[in-house]
Amino acid sequence: xxxxxxxxxxxxxxxxxxxxxxxxxxxxxxxxLAERDAMASGLSPTEARRxxxxxxxxIERIREDHRDKRSVRWMETFVKDLxxxxxxxxxxxxxxxxxxxxxxxxxxxxxxxxxxxxAALLKPLPFPEPERIVRVxxxxxxxxxxxxxTLNFEDxxxxxxxxxxxxxxxxxxxxxxxxxxxxxxxxxxxxxDYFEVFGVKAALGRTFRPGEDQPxxxxxxxxxxxxxxxxxxxxxxxxxxxxxxxxxxxxxIGIVPRGSFGRDEATFWKPLVFAPDQRTRDYHWFGGVGRLxxxxxxxxxxxxxxALSAGLAPLQPEWKKDWRAGVDPFVDGLVNDxxxxxxxxxxxxxxMVLLIAAANIANLMLAKGVTRRQEMAIxxxxxxxxxxxxxxxxxxxxxxxxxxxxxxxxLAYWLITAAVPLLSISLPQTAAVTLDGRVLAFAVVASVAVxxxxxxxxxxxxxxxxxxxxxxxxxxGGSSSREGVRRTIVVAEVAVSLVLICGAVLMFKSLLKLQxxxxxxxxxxVITTSIDLPFLAYPDAERASRFIAEVAERVRAIPxxxxxxxxTDVPLQGVRQGQGITVPGVTESQxxxxxxxxxxxxxxxxxxxxxxRGFTDHDRVGAPRVAIVNETLARSLATKFKLSDPAQVxxxxxxxxxxxYENRGQSGAVTDIEIIGMIxxxxxxxxxxxxxxxLYVPLLQSPRREIKLIVRTANEPTASMPSIREAVRQVxxxxxxxxxxxxxxxxxxxxxxxxxxxxxxxxxxAIAVLLAALGxxxxxxxxxxxxxREIGIRMALGAGAGDVLSYIMKNAAWMVLLGLAxxxxxxxxxxxxxxxxxxxxxxxxxxxxxxxxxxMTIVGLVAALVPASRASRVDPVKALRSEG
Amino acid sequence: xxxxxxxxPYGTLDLVILKTLDTMGAMHGYSMARRIEQVAGNLLxxxxxxxxxxxxxxxxxxxxxxxxGISETNRRVKIYSLTAAGAxxxxxxxxxxxxxxxxxxxxxxxxx
Numbered sequence: 001x002x003x004x005x006x007x008x009x010x011x012x013x014x015x016x017x018x019x020x021x022x023x024x025x026x027x028x029x030x031x032x033l034a035e036r037d038a039m040a041s042g043l044s045p046t047e048a049r050r051x052x053x054x055x056x057x058x059i060e061r062i063r064e065d066h067r068d069k070r071s072v073r074w075m076e077t078f079v080k081d082l083x084x085x086x087x088x089x090x091x092x093x094x095x096x097x098x099x100x101x102x103x104x105x106x107x108x109x110x111x112x113x114x115x116x117x118x119a120a121l122l123k124p125l126p127f128p129e130p131e132r133i134v135r136v137x138x139x140x141x142x143x144x145x146x147x148x149x150t151l152n153f154e155d156x157x158x159x160x161x162x163x164x165x166x167x168x169x170x171x172x173x174x175x176x177x178x179x180x181x182x183x184x185x186x187x188x189x190x191x192x193d194y195f196e197v198f199g200v201k202a203a204l205g206r207t208f209r210p211g212e213d214q215p216x217x218x219x220x221x222x223x224x225x226x227x228x229x230x231x232x233x234x235x236x237x238x239x240x241x242x243x244x245x246x247x248x249x250x251x252x253i254g255i256v257p258r259g260s261f262g263r264d265e266a267t268f269w270k271p272l273v274f275a276p277d278q279r280t281r282d283y284h285w286f287g288g289v290g291r292l293x294x295x296x297x298x299x300x301x302x303x304x305x306x307a308l309s310a311g312l313a314p315l316q317p318e319w320k321k322d323w324r325a326g327v328d329p330f331v332d333g334l335v336n337d338x339x340x341x342x343x344x345x346x347x348x349x350x351x352m353v354l355l356i357a358a359a360n361i362a363n364l365m366l367a368k369g370v371t372r373r374q375e376m377a378i379x380x381x382x383x384x385x386x387x388x389x390x391x392x393x394x395x396x397x398x399x400x401x402x403x404x405x406x407x408x409x410x411l412a413y414w415l416i417t418a419a420v421p422l423l424s425i426s427l428p429q430t431a432a433v434t435l436d437g438r439v440l441a442f443a444v445v446a447s448v449a450v451x452x453x454x455x456x457x458x459x460x461x462x463x464x465x466x467x468x469x470x471x472x473x474x475x476x477g478g479s480s481s482r483e484g485v486r487r488t489i490v491v492a493e494v495a496v497s498l499v500l501i502c503g504a505v506l507m508f509k510s511l512l513k514l515q516x517x518x519x520x521x522x523x524x525x526v527i528t529t530s531i532d533l534p535f536l537a538y539p540d541a542e543r544a545s546r547f548i549a550e551v552a553e554r555v556r557a558i559p560x561x562x563x564x565x566x567x568t569d570v571p572l573q574g575v576r577q578g579q580g581i582t583v584p585g586v587t588e589s590q591x592x593x594x595x596x597x598x599x600x601x602x603x604x605x606x607x608x609x610x611x612x613r614g615f616t617d618h619d620r621v622g623a624p625r626v627a628i629v630n631e632t633l634a635r636s637l638a639t640k641f642k643l644s645d646p647a648q649v650x651x652x653x654x655x656x657x658x659x660x661y662e663n664r665g666q667s668g669a670v671t672d673i674e675i676i677g678m679i680x681x682x683x684x685x686x687x688x689x690x691x692x693x694x695l696y697v698p699l700l701q702s703p704r705r706e707i708k709l710i711v712r713t714a715n716e717p718t719a720s721m722p723s724i725r726e727a728v729r730q731v732x733x734x735x736x737x738x739x740x741x742x743x744x745x746x747x748x749x750x751x752x753x754x755x756x757x758x759x760x761x762x763x764x765x766a767i768a769v770l771l772a773a774l775g776x777x778x779x780x781x782x783x784x785x786x787x788x789r790e791i792g793i794r795m796a797l798g799a800g801a802g803d804v805l806s807y808i809m810k811n812a813a814w815m816v817l818l819g820l821a822x823x824x825x826x827x828x829x830x831x832x833x834x835x836x837x838x839x840x841x842x843x844x845x846x847x848x849x850x851x852x853x854x855x856m857t858i859v860g861l862v863a864a865l866v867p868a869s870r871a872s873r874v875d876p877v878k879a880l881r882s883e884g
Numbered sequence: 885x886x887x888x889x890x891x892x893p894y895g896t897l898d899l900v901i902l903k904t905l906d907t908m909g910a911m912h913g914y915s916m917a918r919r920i921e922q923v924a925g926n927l928l929x930x931x932x933x934x935x936x937x938x939x940x941x942x943x944x945x946x947x948x949x950x951x952x953g954i955s956e957t958n959r960r961v962k963i964y965s966l967t968a969a970g971a972x973x974x975x976x977x978x979x980x981x982x983x984x985x986x987x988x989x990x991x992x993x994x995x996x
Contacts, residue, residue: 004946005944005945008944009944012944019940022962023936023940025959025960025961026913026936026961026962027933027936028959029912029913029914029955029957029959029960029961030913030914030917030932030933030961032955032957032959033914033915033955033956033957034914034932036956036957037918055931055932056931056932056933057931057932057933057934058931058933059933061933062931062933062934062936062937065934065937066936066937066940068937069937069938069940069941070937070940070941070944
C-alpha cells in the first residue's frame with residue numbers, strides 16, 4: 001500500500017457516514033434502473049422488483065464488503081467501540097468521575113515522581129558527551145577525596161595527556177553593589193577552560209579565553225541566563241556594562257544559554273587566578289573538573305594521574321607523600337546513594353498507589369459489568385466473537401485510563417510547580433524537574449499499561465460459555481465468581497496499602513527518633529546569618545578582626561539580644577575546613593574539622609566547657625596559640641597520648657598549621673598549640689552520623705573572611721533581625737547579609753533529606769488506604785444491594801438487625817484480615833529496601849507494623865460500617881416484594 | 885443446472901471493470917454491470933452489486949475517477965471514468981493476464 005492510499009483509507013474512516021449514504025444512493029438508483037429495464041422486457045412490477053434484487057445480490061453483504069474494501073477494518077470497529085465507550089461514560093457520569101479521579105491520582109503522583117527521578121537519576125547530564133566529564137581531586141587514600149593544592153593541580157594539568165580540558169573551581173559569595181542595597185551574589189571562581197570541560201558556549205558574547213585566569217589579566221565575569229534576567233533585568237546592553245562585585249568593577253563578557261548547567265540559577269563565573277603566594281602543595285582549597293580526551297577511559301586517566309602523583313611525591317610535604325589522585329565520574333558527585341535510595345523507595349511507593357488505583361478501577365468496572373452482562377450476552381448471542389467483546393471492554397478501559405491519565409498529567413504539572421521548589425535543595429544542581437516529552441511518554445505508557453491491566457479482568461469474565469447462561473438468569477443474578485474476583489482485588493488492595501503504611505510509619509518513627517537526637521546546642525531563640533568580607537576592603541586579618549569585634553559588640557547591645565557570637569561555621573551545617581594535628585612522638589597525623597569561634601560561641605549556644613576554660617578576648621593575634629577539643633577529639637588524642645582519661649589531654653601541646661587570613665593557598669606555619677579545654681560534643685554535621693573530631697581555635701587568632709553571626713535573643717529571634725541588620729550596616733554599610741535562619745530552621749533543613757521522603761510516602765500511604773477503603777466500601781455495598789432479597793429472607797426468618805450487621809461486618813473483617821496477613825508478609829520483604837533510610841529504627845520494627853495494621857483495620861471497618869448498617873435496615877417486606 | 889456459470893475469476897473483476905471503462909468511456913454502475921453481463925453472455929454469474937466495493941477500491945487507487953450525474957430515472961448517480969493512471973494500470977494488468985494465460989496454455993499444450 002502506498003502512503004497516499006493509507007491516508008485515503010484513513011480519511012474514508014472519518015467520512016464513513018457520508019460514504020455509506022453515497023453507496024445507498026447508488027444502490028437505489030441501480031435497482032430502479034434494473035426494475036425499469038425488467039418491466040420493459042414485460043415483467044409485472046412485483047416480478048421486476050424481485051428480478052432486480054436477485055441480479056443485484058445481497059445488499060447487506062455489498063454494504064459490508066464496501067466498508068471492508070474502502071478502509072482498514074479494525075480501525076473502523078475501533079472507532080465504533082470508542083464512540084460507544086464514550087457514550088457509556090456519558091450515560092454514567094458518576095462512575096466516570098470516580099474512575100477518572102482515581103486514575104488521575106495514580107498517574108499524577110507517578111508522573112510527578114517520575115519527572116523528579118528522571119531529572120535526578122535517569123536523564124543524562126545536560127552536557128555534550130557527559131560521560132567524559134570527571135571530577136579530579138587529591139586522594140589521601142584510594143577511597144577518600146580531598147581538595148586540590150595549587151601546584152599539584154598545575155603539574156597534573158601540564159603533564160597529563162588524558163584531558164581535553166582540566167579546570168579548578170571554587171565557590172565564592174560576593175557582594176553586588178550599584179543597584180540599590182548591596183546584595184549577595186553567589187558565583188564560582190573557575191579556570192579559563194572550565195566551560196570547555198562542560199562543552200558550554202556563550203549565548204551572548206563569549207566565555208573565558210586562555211590566559212584570562214593568569215595574574216594581571218582584566219577583571220571579567222560570565223553570567224548565567226537567570227542572573228542576567230533577575231539581577232540585571234535582561235538588559236540587552238549588558239556586555240557593555242561593568243558590574244561591581246566586592247567593590248571591584250568587572251566587565252561582563254558573556255551570558256551562557258538558559259539551562260546550560262541544568263536548573264537555571266542566578267550565578268556568575270569569574271577566573272580563578274593563582275596568586276604567587278598561593279602556589280603551594282600543602283593547602284587544599286579548590287575542586288577540579290576535567291573532560292577526558294575522546295577514547296581515554298576513566299581507568300586510564302586514573303592510572304596516568306596516579307603515576308604522575310607518584311613521580312611528584314618527592315616534592316610533597318612529608319605527610320602527604322602517599323597521596324594520589326582521585327578521578328571519578330562527574331555524575332557521582334551530584335547524586336549520592338542516600339538520595340538515590342530515597343528516590344527509588346518513594347517511586348516504589350507511588351507505583352503501589354498506582355496499582356491500588358488500577359485495582360479500584362478494575363473493581364468499579366467489574367461492578368458495572370454486572371449490569372452490562374446481559375448486553376454482552378445478547379451481543380454474543382447475535383454472533384459477536386469473544387475477541388470483539390474483549391476488544392470493546394479493553395477500549396472502554398483505555399478511554400477511562402487515558403482520560404484519567406490526562407487529568408493526572410495536569411495534576412502532575414501542579415505538583416511539580418508547587419512541590420518541587422521545596423524539594424530542590426535535596427536534588428542535584430543539574431536536575432531541572434520539568435514535564436518534558438520523556439515524562440509525557442511515561443504518563444502515556446503508564447496509562448495504557450493500567451488500561452490493559454484493568455481491562456483484562458472484566459474481559460476474562462466474558463468467556464462465551466458463561467455468557468449464554470446469563471441470558472437465562474433473572475436480572476438479579478450476581479454470579480459468585482465475579483464477587484470472588486472483586487473480593488480478591490480488595491484483599492490485594494488492603495495488602496498493598498499495609499505495605500505502604502508500614503513504610504510510612506517506619507519513616508515517621510525514624511523521623512521522631514532523629515527529631516529527638518540532642519543537637520548538643522541550644523536551638524530555640526537562636527538566629528544565624530552569614531557575612532562575607534570582600535578582600536578589597538578587608539585585605540588583612542587586623543581589619544577583619546576589628547570588624548568582627550565591632551559587629552559582635554553592637555549586636556550584643558541590641559535590646560532583647562541575650563548573647564551574640566561569631567564563628568566560621570554554624571552547628572549542623574558542617575565545618576568547612578579541615579586540618580591535621582600531630583602529637584609529639586607520633587608520625588601519623590590526626591585529621592580534624594577546624595572550627596574558628598569567638599569567646600562567646602559556647603555561651604551563646606549553651607555548649608558546656610567540661611574541662612579547662614573557654615576562649616577569652618585575650619586569645620588573640622600575638623598571644624600564645626590555644627585550642628579547645630570536643631569529646632570525640634579528646635578521646636582520639638588520649639589514645640595517641642596513651643592517656644586513660646580523655647580529660648587529661650587538656651594542658652597538652654600538639655602541632656597544627658595556622659591558616660593564614662584569606663585563602664592564600666597556604667596552611668600557614670605549623671606551630672605548637674596548647675589544648676586549654678574540652679567541651680561537650682555539639683552536632684557539627686548532622687544528627688545521624690557520630691560527631692567527628694573537632695578542633696576549636698580562637699577566631700581572633702585565625703580570622704577568616706567568611707563568617708557567621710549567631711545571636712540568642714530573649715524573645716522571638718526573627719523580630720530582632722532588623723536591628724541586627726542595622727548594627728552590621730553601622731559598621732559597614734556595603735555588606736549584605738546572607739541567608740537568615742533560626743537554629744530550628746537549620747535543624748529542619750538538616751533533616752530535610754529524611755523529612756521529605758517520609759512525608760511523600762506518608763501522603764501516598766494515606767491515599768492508598770483511602771483507595772483501599774473505597775474498594776472495600778464498593779464491594780460491600782454492592783454485595784448488600786445484590787443480596788437484599790437474601791437478607792430480607794433471613795430477617796423474615798427471624799434474624800435481627802444486629803445479626804445482619806455482624807454478618808456483613810464479619811464478611812468485611814475477613815477480607816481485611818486476609819489482606820493484613822498478606823500485607824505483613826509483603827512488608828517484611830519490602831521494607832528491608834528502606835533500611836538505609838531509617839535512623840535507629842529496625843526495618844522490621846514490630847511496633848510500626850502493629851500501628852500500621854491497626855490503622856488499616858480501623859479504616860477498613862469504618863468503610864464497611866456504612867453498607868453494613870444499610871443492610872441491617874433492610875425492610876424484609878419491601879425487599880421480598882420488590883424482586884418477586 | 886442447465887448452463888454452468890462461473891464466478892468472476894479471482895482478481896479479474898478489476899481488470900474487467902477497467903477494460904469496460906476503457907472501451908465504453910464514462911458510465912454509471914448499472915450500465916457497467918449490464919455491459920459486463922452482456923459481454924460475458926451466459927458464461928458469468930455476477931452479483932451486479934459486487935462491482936461497487938470494487939469501484940470504491942479502484943477509486944481510492946486513483947485508477948478511476950467519479951463525477952456526479954443524473955440517471956435515466958432522474959436520480960443522482962456516480963459516473964465512473966478511467967484516469968491516465970487507470971489506463972496505465974489496465975495495460976499492466978492485460979499484460980499480466982496474457983502472460984499468465986500463455987504460461988498456463990503451455991502446460992496444457994505440452995506433450996508428454
